[in-house]
Amino acid sequence: MSTLVEYWRDHFDWRAQEARLNTFPQYKVRLHAIDLHFLHVPGKGPDPHPLLLSHGWPGSVFEFLELIPRLTDPERFGGDPADAFTVVAPSLPGYGLSFTPGQPRFGVEAIADCFAELMSGVLGYERFAAQGGDWGSFVTARLGYAYPERLSGIHLNMMPVRRDPQMLSNPTPEESRYLEELQVWLKEETGYQWIQGTRPQTLAFALTDSPTGLAAWIVEKFRAWSDCGGDIEAVFSRDHLLANISLYWFTGAIGSSFWPYYARMHGPWPIPSGETVTIPTGYCEFPREILRPPRSVAERTFTNIQRWSMMKRGGHFAAMEQPDALAAEVREFFRPLRRA
Template sequence: MTPFTIDIPQSDLDDLHDRLARTRWTPQLPSDGWERGVPTDWLRDLAEYWRTGYDWRAREAALNAFPQFVDEIDGLDLHYLHVRSPEPDALPLVLAHGWPNSFVEFARTIPLLTDPRAHGGDPAQAFHVVVPSIPGFGFSGAPRTTGFGIPAVAGMFAELMARLGYDRYGTQGGDLGAYVTPELARRHPDRVVGVHIDGGFGFPTEDDVPGMTEEERAEWDLMQQWSSGGVDHHALLRVAPQTFGHGWHDSPVSLLAWHAHKFQEFSMSDQPLLDVIDRDLFLDNVSVYWFTKTAATSSWPMYEGLAQGGAARFEWPKAPAGVPSGVYGGGSALMRRLAERDGPIVHWPEGNPGRHHFIAMEEPAGHVADIRAFFAQLR
């Protein structure tokens, strides 16, 4: 286990600034706001801030305040944060980030999780936190062969926790992390005490339609209308990840636009994106992708098949049998009924705050409060 410090060469930072300064800007198409994609003026303002106002060195130092390491597991370097709580009896907790995100997703929640006493909370609800960078993301090595999938990630995380000396721990994740954490529990139900995800258990598929009531079928129809909007990144990256990767690898504005587009689509608010997600935190994540050259390598969940067992058809996460599970945002009675087919659901709250898919970035205090409430039942 090798200690790791983020130390981006000044030449890389200078190159970023130079590329941003020389951007060949796309003319604005006739549109109203974001209806045809990220507006040129909006993107230009953000790129200029990234170049002249955003202080990467200060942000780098803040990220380096978290103890970080790299360990080789299954032939790949795995980067991870390991932040131990000052409370000796804290429960170990794996946090699994999403796409297009990174370990930056949890920068605001880690201090609240590890040291509740310092933030006016109950020290009995403390966690030792482990945040791995999923292979292909950030400072972890990228998969070298085809066929890499969620089971492989879960196996690496399990090995990491064993090497750290944790034989009993909880798991939490959203988006891509909502697939990794249940798989980890399926593989090691004797070690994982509970699985908490931001959302995703119980989403119906076409296979469920024949058994639906008339009311549930109407709900299904509304879900289809909602899910049909936006850019289908699963389709794009399943077919041509290398093609799009060329642009993201060469142009920081292309990468910035892609992240802005997806973060905007992932918002459940009509407010401007940067009123929901902090601008510097958003740029921390984009900067990690740029400096680590992982825009393309992080696309493997789509081209390898984001599903249970790596199947070709997209599937929603499923609760693991035999391990208690919970979600940050509960859904309808239909969703809970479907979720409970796969495993015990012991936490299904309604009314938690949140306007964005990446809730840990938007509502760190609310996110942490719900994680504490879920694991309080299981300690």
């Protein structure tokens, strides 16, 4: 942390990262009583399919800057231009440039409603694809449940299933492995969820007051949840880490970014009990993802899984860690669904 903060203070070039973001077309639109920020990048192909990308916490649209060109211009990276997407990548409400003080707070269901309105009501896409990880996977799953007629399919790089150790009786060996993994996760890794979900304002004062505290709170997750083997800079450059942290710091949005946790702990699961997501679903499991439920567990909620891929490397921040692999998976999954 001392090395990172020293670099942030004395050497980090925010203007270079700002320029990097500004190479992508960006907009704001008034929706659901907030000014929603989003990237809207046209695809370079004969018939680019609209694709909604949703990030999570503690991320931002900076996660997608390497992924987006691989989706909008696949030919540039050795792919087929027929696989091109037009990408829409919003900042989640309450995150980064989708935050101003005093605005309404959003849980997963409200974010999904807002994004559906953006895609169809504002941008005019009657049918579109959606992809996400972390909170973005919950938003994507909720879109698939609530707006199936608008979605050609959904793709996830985290599986948003209920985290209940009592959910399986007579588990298979693979399910037993997952239950053991889940028990460790619930015991050792969910402290951040409890404080963000029960006392968000208290934590927000501390992290809005201290840039070092904010950086530590965020960097710890990039280290713990990535496929870095304990050496965070083996996967993420300091500049890329600090671009994301700086966006939280400059916008003062860390407190509002906690709201989906508060809403989740004080409301129902985004997919109602007994309900399922029936539209075509793709999933890629990265080996250092925070939780890796087996397909038998996922199929209880997602009843139309058409692609399930086991990845060789990568973790929770797949768009940053393995942009080539994730882009290839997204292209493969949606290829037969574009005109279905």
